[in-house]
Amino acid sequence: MTRMMHVLPVEAYTSQAWFEREQAQIFSRTWRYAGFMEDIAEPGDTLVVQAGLNNIFIVKGRDHRLRAFHNICRHRGTQLIRAVGQAQKALTCPYHDWTYDLEGNLIAVPDEAEAFPGLDKSCLGLKPAAVDLWRGMIFVHPDPNAGSIMDWLGALEPHLGPHRVEALVEYPEAATTYEIKANWKIVVENYIDVYHLSHLHAGTLSMYDHAKAKYGFIGPHYAFWEPLTADYLADIDKHAALPLILPHDQLGAWVPMLFPGLGLSESETDWSIFHITPLGPERSRVETRTRVKNVSSWEFQKQEWRSAAFWSKKITSKYSAEQANAEQDPMVSADFSAEDVYVCEQQQKSLHSPYFEVGASAQQSESPVREHQQIVLDYLEGRR
Numbered sequence: 171m172t173r174m175m176h177v178l179p180v181e182a183y184t185s186q187a188w189f190e191r192e193q194a195q196i197f198s199r200t201w202r203y204a205g206f207m208e209d210i211a212e213p214g215d216t217l218v219v220q221a222g223l224n225n226i227f228i229v230k231g232r233d234h235r236l237r238a239f240h241n242i243c244r245h246r247g248t249q250l251i252r253a254v255g256q257a258q259k260a261l262t263c264p265y266h267d268w269t270y271d272l273e274g275n276l277i278a279v280p281d282e283a284e285a286f287p288g289l290d291k292s293c294l295g296l297k298p299a300a301v302d303l304w305r306g307m308i309f310v311h312p313d314p315n316a317g318s319i320m321d322w323l324g325a326l327e328p329h330l331g332p333h334r335v336e337a338l339v340e341y342p343e344a345a346t347t348y349e350i351k352a353n354w355k356i357v358v359e360n361y362i363d364v365y366h367l368s369h370l371h372a373g374t375l376s377m378y379d380h381a382k383a384k385y386g387f388i389g390p391h392y393a394f395w396e397p398l399t400a401d402y403l404a405d406i407d408k409h410a411a412l413p414l415i416l417p418h419d420q421l422g423a424w425v426p427m428l429f430p431g432l433g434l435s436e437s438e439t440d441w442s443i444f445h446i447t448p449l450g451p452e453r454s455r456v457e458t459r460t461r462v463k464n465v466s467s468w469e470f471q472k473q474e475w476r477s478a479a480f481w482s483k484k485i486t487s488k489y490s491a492e493q494a495n496a497e498q499d500p501m502v503s504a505d506f507s508a509e510d511v512y513v514c515e516q517q518q519k520s521l522h523s524p525y526f527e528v529g530a531s532a533q534q535s536e537s538p539v540r541e542h543q544q545i546v547l548d549y550l551e552g553r554r
């Protein structure tokens with residue numbers, strides 16, 4: 171009997187050279203999540219993101235349209251926009267004050283007549299990138315001719331939850347940003363590993379019927395769905411800590427992973443993102459944000475005491491396994507995120523041991539892990 175094995179070598183998870191290839195071949199060539207639509211509400215608001223090798227900013231124009239540009243001044247290349255900015259009338263480079271309008275046109279150059287005789291400002295507008303909206307989120311792509319986000323995700327759409335995302339509101343207290351001391355692929359592999367659900371999370375995700383999960387890849391994207399257990403479903407109104415956001419005949423969890431590194435967690439009560447950004451070969455940042463039912467503030471407060479335990483569990487996920495002490499032991503934390511962070515960091519550490527090897531890989535329930543590795547390899551070797 172042959173043993174299923176991993177596709178990628180150890181250095182894919184530890185080497186700087188491999189990390190840089192991924193930045194160029196994957197993260198510079200795919201759509202990147204940039205934020206929620208409400209993050210950039212007024213004309214002149216800006217938002218900066220790093221997409222692989224490209225620093226890109228998004229600006230809302232006076233016409234209320236979003237535009238994305240490479241964050242590089244056309245004079246000598248200084249980064250134009252520093253971080254999140256609000257309601258600016260124009261965009262001025264900090265170095266020599268070259269100034270652009272919100273549509274990216276160069277409109278003012280200090281000492282223009284003496285210093286740059288005959289300068290054609292119309293050729294020196296900011297270089298555009300692509301920007302698009304999908305399910306309440308903003309995405310950017312370094313290539314202005316990248317097409318649409320729907321082209322990129324299209325075939326996945328029917329395999330996502332029926333949630334009406336725009337009708338949900340963000341629950342800001344549930345937002346977290348934390349660093350995991352592990353390669354971004356370890357974090358993705360953990361997200362799409364079906365095998366661990368009933369083991370690592372035996373105590374935390376037992377409301378779902380993992381044996382009935384349906385999953386697989388559609389293009390480079392991963393789709394996953396599982397129903398609630400019959401017992402949990404029978405008493406759903408008692409169990410659910412938050413108001414339901416799906417009709418009774420559609421309850422369950424959709425947990426897709428959009429390539430490369432945007433996990434969604436679409437459940438019967440909340441809709442969250444899990445955005446993974448590689449920071450280095452062995453460091454990743456995870457940002458989570460959550461939407462819930464839009465209920466009146468009175469009703470919200472009434473819900474809050476019931477859900478306090480639920481959210482406090484989510485919030486403890488900002489502790490990495492290293493910081494955990496006796497009271498914060500991730501394995502007794504009742505928090506599935508802390509359990510995941512713990513195993514990712516421990517697995518990353520083992521990669522440095524000469525004794526490390528993958529012994530076998532489950533035929534079905536670990537097949538997403540191997541398939542994701544193959545997709546990464548295909549990008550790096552030019553097959554995608």
Ligand code: FES
Nearest residue numbers: 243245246263266
């Ligand atoms: S580099 Fe921007 S004005 Fe000189």
Ligand SMILES: [Fe+2]
Nearest residue numbers: 360361371510
């Ligand atoms: Fe997990």
